[in-house]
Amino acid sequence: MKPVEITPAKGKLGILLVGLGAVSTTVIAGVLAVRKGLAKPIGSLTQMGTIRLGKRTEGRSPKISDVLPIATLDDIVFGGWDLFDDNSYEAAKTAGVLEPALLEQIRPELEAIRPMSAVFDRQYVKRLDGPNVKKGKNKKDLADQVIADIRAFKAHHNLDRLVMVWCGSTEIFMVESPAHASLAAFEAALEASDPSIPSSMVYAYAALKEGIPYANGAPNLTCDVPAMTELAAQTKSPICGKDLKTGQTLIKTIIAPGLKARLLGVDGWYSTNILGNRDGEVLDDPESFKTKEESKKSVLDYIFQAHLYPDLYKEIHHVVRINYYPPRGDNKEGWDNVDIRGWLGYPMQLKINFLCRDSILAAPIVLDVALLLDLAKRAGMSGIQEWLSFYFKSPQHAPGLYPEHDLFIQLMKLKNTMRWMLGEELITHLGREYYD
Numbered sequence: 001m002k003p004v005e006i007t008p009a010k011g012k013l014g015i016l017l018v019g020l021g022a023v024s025t026t027v028i029a030g031v032l033a034v035r036k037g038l039a040k041p042i043g044s045l046t047q048m049g050t051i052r053l054g055k056r057t058e059g060r061s062p063k064i065s066d067v068l069p070i071a072t073l074d075d076i077v078f079g080g081w082d083l084f085d086d087n088s089y090e091a092a093k094t095a096g097v098l099e100p101a102l103l104e105q106i107r108p109e110l111e112a113i114r115p116m117s118a119v120f121d122r123q124y125v126k127r128l129d130g131p132n133v134k135k136g137k138n139k140k141d142l143a144d145q146v147i148a149d150i151r152a153f154k155a156h157h158n159l160d161r162l163v164m165v166w167c168g169s170t171e172i173f174m175v176e177s178p179a180h181a182s183l184a185a186f187e188a189a190l191e192a193s194d195p196s197i198p199s200s201m202v203y204a205y206a207a208l209k210e211g212i213p214y215a216n217g218a219p220n221l222t223c224d225v226p227a228m229t230e231l232a233a234q235t236k237s238p239i240c241g242k243d244l245k246t247g248q249t250l251i252k253t254i255i256a257p258g259l260k261a262r263l264l265g266v267d268g269w270y271s272t273n274i275l276g277n278r279d280g281e282v283l284d285d286p287e288s289f290k291t292k293e294e295s296k297k298s299v300l301d302y303i304f305q306a307h308l309y310p311d312l313y314k315e316i317h318h319v320v321r322i323n324y325y326p327p328r329g330d331n332k333e334g335w336d337n338v339d340i341r342g343w344l345g346y347p348m349q350l351k352i353n354f355l356c357r358d359s360i361l362a363a364p365i366v367l368d369v370a371l372l373l374d375l376a377k378r379a380g381m382s383g384i385q386e387w388l389s390f391y392f393k394s395p396q397h398a399p400g401l402y403p404e405h406d407l408f409i410q411l412m413k414l415k416n417t418m419r420w421m422l423g424e425e426l427i428t429h430l431g432r433e434y435y436d
């Protein structure tokens with residue numbers, strides 16, 4: 001196989017984050033800390049992962065970043081938007097994820113990252129309100145202002161390339177509407193300030209219009225509509241989403257494929273958690289929670305394939321609860337009770353108690369997604385990047401395909417895509433040649 005031609009990662013890469021809250025500031029502070037040798041980038045495939053190439057007997061397992069031209073951390077410049085005008089140091093303090101002692105060591109760099117004014121409308125995130133918000137005559141005007149921000153940021157920092165990742169709050173639940181059906185309909189709806197265009201779509205439109213890769217870290221509909229895929233195709237921009245796969249759903253997509261692999265039945269899966277950060281506060285609003293719930297619940301349906309295994313998975317009672325509980329801040333505690341069934345129908349139970357840190361799990365994902373989208377763009381890949389499903393709770397996929405949720409299949413897809421880029425043999429795990 002011939003390797004894919006990939007433009008080298010020369011010059012600086014701007015990572016634009018929409019929303020400078022807990023996740024974003026943990027990514028930014030983390031990259032600054034790693035650059036200074038203060039901490040390790042644990043959880044990041046682009047920084048720590050290896051990839052097996054060739055046969056098992058060849059002993060070739062290089063670091064991914066040694067064989068693929070991924071931008072280095074030293075070449076990243078962060079920027080972003082928020083409706084609160086706190087700089088990244090103040091926002092990281094408010095988020096309370098990282099120790100003050102660590103933040104002090106990178107304070108000047110964090111303070112220099114100040115949010116640009118946001119496109120924000122309370123109609124889509126009921127629990128928030130802030131002063132740093134753009135005014136415009138309609139949503140098209142707001143999109144043009146975001147484009148102007150992007151261009152100014154690129155020129156000011158002398159950047160070669162950009163990517164945008166939505167790390168803003170979860171918006172209210174929305175479904176596809178006629179305004180999303182085509183690019184022409186969407187652009188007319190922007191002019192008319194159609195209510196079916198939430199703030200997140202204004203940013204996504206601005207990024208894609210500029211040919212900038214876009215990822216959606218929240219479960220919002222945003223770029224998972226025909227108008228956005230049409231625009232991404234037109235400007236050759238890679239896109240992916242939705243909703244970073246962290247915490248309880250990460251564990252679910254690790255455990256569920258194992259139960260299914262052994263054909264153990266599941267009668268019910270009850271998940272509940274407490275968390276007290278701003279994300280938890282926003283999700284306390286039923287309309288934002290509905291968006292999150294839909295994203296979290298679909299995972300098991302696709303993994304268990306009840307239509308193929310009716311005796312095992314037809315009657316699953318899947319319940320997901322999120323409880324806003326301020327004392328815990330970003331340190332979420334999740335409980336799962338799984339009622340399973342074995343040989344001859346005998347019932348068993350599995351209990352999982354996960355004391356996790358939401359943004360600590362999310363930060364390496366945002367970094368990887370940004371770096372891999374930039375790689376995809378330089379490799380000439382555009383539209384939906386299904387190989388990045390590994391990172392998302394509701395992976396964006398082509399119409400007519402079902403999404404792949406099994407973490408291990410997702411990882412195989414991701415690494416095989418990297419092997420394909422490198423012109424290396426894909427790994428099928430058949431392995432007969434070792435015994436012939």
Ligand SMILES: NC(=O)c1ccc[n+]([C@@H]2O[C@H](COP(=O)([O-])OP(=O)(O)OC[C@H]3O[C@@H](n4cnc5c(N)ncnc54)[C@H](O)[C@@H]3O)[C@@H](O)[C@H]2O)c1
Pocket residue numbers: 018019020021022023024081082083084095118119120121125128130166167168169170171199200217218219243244245246247277278279282358359361362
């Ligand atoms: N932390 C995780 O494990 C995780 C996992 C999956 C998804 N997410 C999603 O990531 C997003 C960010 O999470 P977080 O914990 O950082 O939340 P957060 O509340 O700390 O940060 C979100 C920030 O976005 C800002 N914001 C909201 N709307 C905006 C807009 N239109 N323009 C600019 N800024 C806007 C808010 O002011 C806030 O500062 C949420 O949607 C969350 O559901 C987080």
